[in-house]
Amino acid sequence: MTKRALISVSNKEGILEFAKELVALDYEILSTGGTKKMLQDNNVPVTAVDEVTKFPEILDGxxxxLNPFIHGGLLGKFDEPSHQAQMNEHGIEPIEIVCVNLYPFVETISKPDVTWDDAIENIDIGGPTMLRSAAKNHQYVTVIVDSSDYAKVLAELKGQGATTLETRKRLAAKVFRHTAAYDSYISNYLTEEEFPENLTMTYELKQTLRYGENPHQKAAFYQKRLASDFSLAYATQLHGKELSYNNIQDGNAALQIVKEFDIPAAVAVKHMNPCGVGTGASIEEAFDKAYEADPTSIFGGIIALNREVDVATAEKLSGIFLEIIIAPSFTEEALAILTQKKNIRLMTINCAQQNQDKLKVVSVEGGLLVQEDDTFGLAEADVKVVTDREPTEEEWEALKLGWAVVKHVKSNAIVVTDAQMTLGVGAGQMNRVGSAKIALEQAGSKAKGAALASDAFFPMSDTVETAAAAGITAIIQPGGSIKDQDSIDKANEYGIAMVFTGVRHFKH
Structure with a gap:
């Protein structure tokens, strides 16, 4: 009986060599379209699929x-007498190897000028059907969807005349993952509902990690295709050790904060909370402010910058123990300085593309929580001055900075700022006044004349009382408590300007 292999691929990497090796092993090659032409042009003997199906390609290919002569050959059990009898009756020959990859749907919809018709035409039908047929029948059929598996299959064919059941099972599982991911991209492209009845998402393995949050936990990093370049998943690492699980979490947190700023900004993060945020006329000045905000906690932290790192900034960065520095770019001189530190990770990221995923997903035991991303900024808020005194121009700048940062701090969150930097951060406390005390203690004497931002309303006036005692002169908060008037009265008592935004920024 002639051994047959069906080959039809859009990604032709390595396929010519693979086909030649199969021919040398006495396989008849069946093929279609561009794959068939490429093999013929390279003198590889090929049988056209329409010769097997006895039916021409129709409907523009x-x-x-989609024919019994193909799918009967893929799905028939080689050792089942009734299957063999039916195949013999209808002249269907088995196909032992299937090598197929699919129309480039994702690549097509990635194009900025893609049309709806182009996208639809690049939805593969025959390819997934052949793959699924062959994968279902993996007890007999070897199915390959990834060029990295060619060598393994050939080695087994040459060594023992056939692939092992273990290999065929592994390849079949890979096929079903592949077709599931392919269908996921299509369904997401076509879906218009914000929260459909089934939510399917596909991520591709970027790297396995040394461990997770703790050394006893295994972990891996997956990336999403069609995601923003403004992401650690698509950052370029120029130097240093491999990223850890905690590095990725902290780096992502730093990026979410630094993207809030159009002016030069520097963000230092520890344990997914900012320990220092600074802005300035230059990136060096911004980093100086971020460092000054908390020179203790920045030790071992992650730094995100939204401007190129120059020599002056690099010299200051090199004087501190840091895990990661993320920036749009580094000058050659800056790189020369920073790469003297063996382990520090230096990453570049495309700040020009900051398209957000519309939905944020968090895993919980047995399910997922899905919500819109919190992109609501002060510009969209219904800002109201609720006290007798309005903020001064400088206080407004401090309030804007505080409001940009506080939404990225774990709730309950309080941030104390001046016009250019954070002075104190209180995060994750079980009561709001507790967070305020932490932030104000960190700010110390710098709290006098500073602003205070709260991610949610004050349930009572004690936070205002505490802020006033530390010298705070301006407060920004959402408002909305049944006791708002108590806080307003207390602010008026101390001459504090207070602004309501009408928007809460809880972050759990």
Missing amino acids: RVKT
Whole structure:
């Protein structure tokens, strides 16, 4: 009986060599379209699929392999007498190897000028159907969807005349993952509902990690295709050790904060909370402010910058123990300085593309929580001055900075700022006044004349009382408590300007 392999690929990397090796092993090659032409042009003997199906390709190639002569050959059990009898009766020959990859749907929809018709035409039908048929029948059929598996299959064919059941099972599982991911991209492209009845998402393995949050936990980093370049998943690492699980979490937190700023900004993060945020006329000045905000906690932290790192900034960065520095770019001189530190990770990221995922997903035991991303800024808020005194121009700048940062701090969150930097951060406390005390203690004497931002309303006036005692002169908060008037009265008592935004920024 002639051994047959069906080959039809859009990604032709390595396929010519693979086909030649199969021919040398006495396989007849079946093929279609561009794959068939490429093999013929390179003198590889090929049988056209329409010779097997006895039916021409129709509907502009939409129908060519959807035929019993193909799928009977893929799904028939080689050692089942009733299957063999039916195949013999209808002249169907088995196909032992299937090598197929699919129309480039994701690549097509990635194009900025893609049309709806182009996207639809690049939805593969015959390819996934052949793959699924072959994968279902993996007890007998070897199915390959990834060029990295060619060498393994050939080695087994040459060594023992056939692939092992273990290999065929592994390849079949890979096929079903592949077709599931392919269908996920299509369904997401076509779906208009914000929260459909089934939510399917696909991520590709970027790297396995040394461990997770703790050394006893295994972990891996997956990336999403079609995601923003403004992401650690698509950052370029120029130097240093491999990223850890905690590095990725902290780096992501730093990026979410630094993207809030159009002016030069520097963000230092520890344990997914900012320990220092600074802005300035230059990136060096911004970093100086971020460092000054908390020179203790920045030790071992992650730094995100939104401007190129120059020599002056690099010299200051090199004087501190840091895990990661993320920036749009580094000058050659800056790199020369920073790469003297063996382990520090230096990453570049595309700040120009900051498209956000519309939905944020968090895993919980047995399910997922899905919500819109919190992109609501002060510009969209219904800002109201609720006290007798309005903020001064400088206080407004401090309030804007505080409001940009506080939404990225774990709730309950309080941030104390001046016009250019954070002075104190209180995060994750079980009561709001507790967070305020932490932030104000960190700010110390710098709290006098500073602003205070709260991610949610004050349930009572004690936070205002505490802020006033530390010298705070301006407060920004959402408002909305049934006791708002108590806080307003207390602010008026101390001459504090207070602004309501009408928007809460809890972050759990």
